[in-house]
Amino acid sequence: MERMDGDAIDRELATTPGWELAEDAIVKTVRFADFREAMAFVNRVAEVAEELNHHPDITIRWNKVTLTQSTHVAGGLTEYDFRLARRINEL
Numbered sequence: 692m693e694r695m696d697g698d699a700i701d702r703e704l705a706t707t708p709g710w711e712l713a714e715d716a717i718v719k720t721v722r723f724a725d726f727r728e729a730m731a732f733v734n735r736v737a738e739v740a741e742e743l744n745h746h747p748d749i750t751i752r753w754n755k756v757t758l759t760q761s762t763h764v765a766g767g768l769t770e771y772d773f774r775l776a777r778r779i780n781e782l
């Protein structure tokens with residue numbers, strides 16, 4: 692899978708609500724009622740990541756979960772990152 696160029700990234704970001712570009716990755720932070728809710732979400736993300744074989748970096752800070760995505764093997768953003776982002780938006 693090829694790395695995406697800036698125009699392609701901007702186009703995809705426009706249809707992937709809640710995600711922002713940070714360096715060569717896309718980032719989203721989701722806030723929950725408490726830690727337990729945050730962990731339940733993280734476990735749902737894990738299921739989708741395993742299904743797609745594409746995994747986000749995940750930071751959990753009490754009730755806030757930050758997902759950071761890029762395609763390691765490509766050294767930047769690819770369609771896989773946006774596909775996972777859209778599935779996460781559906782959770």
Ligand SMILES: C[C@H](O)[C@H](O)[C@H]1CNC2=NC(N)=NC(=O)C2=N1
Nearest residue numbers: 744745746747761762763764765
């Ligand atoms: C062998 C396995 O397919 C690869 O390591 C997958 C797993 N999940 C992955 N996730 C992400 N974000 N980038 C990758 O390059 C990647 N590669």
